[in-house]
Amino acid sequence: MKINNHILDLSIVVPIYNEVDSIPCLLETISTILKQKNYAYEIICVDDGSQDGSTKLLTELAQERTDLKAVILRRNYGQTAAMAAGFKYATGKVIVTLDGDLQNDPADIPLLLSKLDEGYDLVSGWRKNRQDDAVTRLLPSKIANSIIGRVTGVNLHDYGCSLKAYRSELIADMNLYGELHRFLPALAFIEGARITEIPVNHHARRYGKSKYGLGRTFRVVMDLLTVFFMKKFLTRPMHVFGMLGLVSGGIGLLLGIYLTILKFGFGETIGDRPLLILVVVLLLAGLQLFSFGLLAELLMRTYHESQKRPIYRVREVVGKSSSEEFLQNSN
Template sequence: MTAVPCPPRFAGTGEVTMDLSVVVPLFNEEESVALLVEKVLAAVRPLGLSHELVIVDDGSTDGTAAVLAPLVREIPELVLVRLRRNYGQTAAMAAGFDASCGKVIVTLDGDLQNDPADIPLLLERLNEGYDLVSGWRHQRQDHALVRLLPSRIANRLIARVTGVRLHDYGCSLKAYRREVVEDLNLYGELHRFLPALAFIEGARISEVIVNHHARRYGTSKYGLDRTFRVLMDLLTVWFMKRFLTRPMHVFGFGGLAAIGFGLLVSLWLLGEKLVLGANIGDRPLLLVALISVLAGVQLFCFGLLAELQMRTYHESQGRPIYRVRETLRGRGAVTGVVG
């Protein structure tokens, strides 16, 4: 079965018109993209599902667009989204999500290291009742020092911070139910934290072991330089998981603690001045007390502003602070509701 036209969701008139969308963001992959399209279609056509293959060209500067142009004319399932410049994998993935029409969305890299033949495995696990299934590259074919070691450290750190125990956060081969994707707003380097963001929204998550191949063409677009950005986004995800709807709990508590500490020190110094007649004007402890009180007031006010900002965020978008999986009514009626 082939794809049918689908209006873009970001235009506000999007429709879910097919069973499966495969989204592939890529950058400068002219040597591999034709084989990639062939392998993906060979994997999904036998499934008997209505499907599409959404290729997002993230501002490639090589001949990727020239290779894809004739393929789009020849292959009815193929959808090409060309970005004006290179925005990065997160933005490219978001563009692919917005252009897709499937009830289920599968993502994978465009360098042929992910194996499209594993897509049925992800769909099978998804049909067991999960909302997101992530691939686990159990036998990675990457450089040990530059890719494997940083990845293992990052996976353990991310799992510990987010509470979502996955072996391989960096694997792009994942399957999502559409309602999960529609709840997510992506920016920065957050594409690798999609399972954690989905978990915040109440998604049920699993993983399956998938194949991983050595890169056949071109060079990797990733390196150690993105470590800092990943760490910053990890802190963002941690804060969202803990305090997204209650920022006052962290800033307000810190502010009150600082104010309390500053007042206690001030009372101590005041006692020394009144009882012992000590000179406290040139003591560093007085400066510490003043700074603590001022910092505490600032933190408390910052928490108050953050609370107002979060209310503006939710109310302006009409986003509830909860997600409903299903509603059970009398006589066994079941109504699926996405909050």
């Protein structure tokens, strides 16, 4: 991974939120390691509305250092938005993300890049010996990783580890919103990426307090449902809404026939039966779900066509076309 036409080898994206004490040590450690490996690199620190002096410090350091780019957000948008901003301003062929709290070890970056060179598109870190509280952090994390792996089909030990390496073309195919940063491997899998993970170091927090807690559980569950739907039905939403609509409408129709037979075949009264209300609800729900499916299909078509976004991803093309061969022979 050497310099090629002045394109940087590596962009390091670091979301920052109230980490003023960690920033100087983090920048020096990253630059020392990457200079030893002779990488052409840049460090992009995205200040996500810090209130402890991180903004001022990053602004000053960015004016002094040639390897640092400070992206200052107007307010606190969250880690997903901060990472998306960092990705936008990254110019390297490979993008590496890590936290700004010194818990991720920059010394692991060359290991990620070496693994990436084996043909992978995304290499995720695995904090095998994680230095966090067992009850509030480790146990919920293990449960969440297991559930996410089963739902998405991407089995990683540590979805929450920010230390990851991506090929830049992979990032270009993904749009981040909400709080989907923790599901980047699953989103990459949807795009057809080759994914693996390697054990990385993890250090206890030196300064400040963790920004994460049990309160994020609800958001993780909601985002997981979003990723599951995207994985299964991104280009065919009618398959889920239409099927649910047919099932609901079919059951309602069968129950309606049953009530009709009771009414006209046996002369029984059906007006005071709760089953009649259920039939009406099921038929209306079936119609609505089927309509949602049609609307979702139109939205998906508009989304793909307006952005000229293909429904497939080509990894490589092997062989010469007849037109290419003709041009070479003519020269």
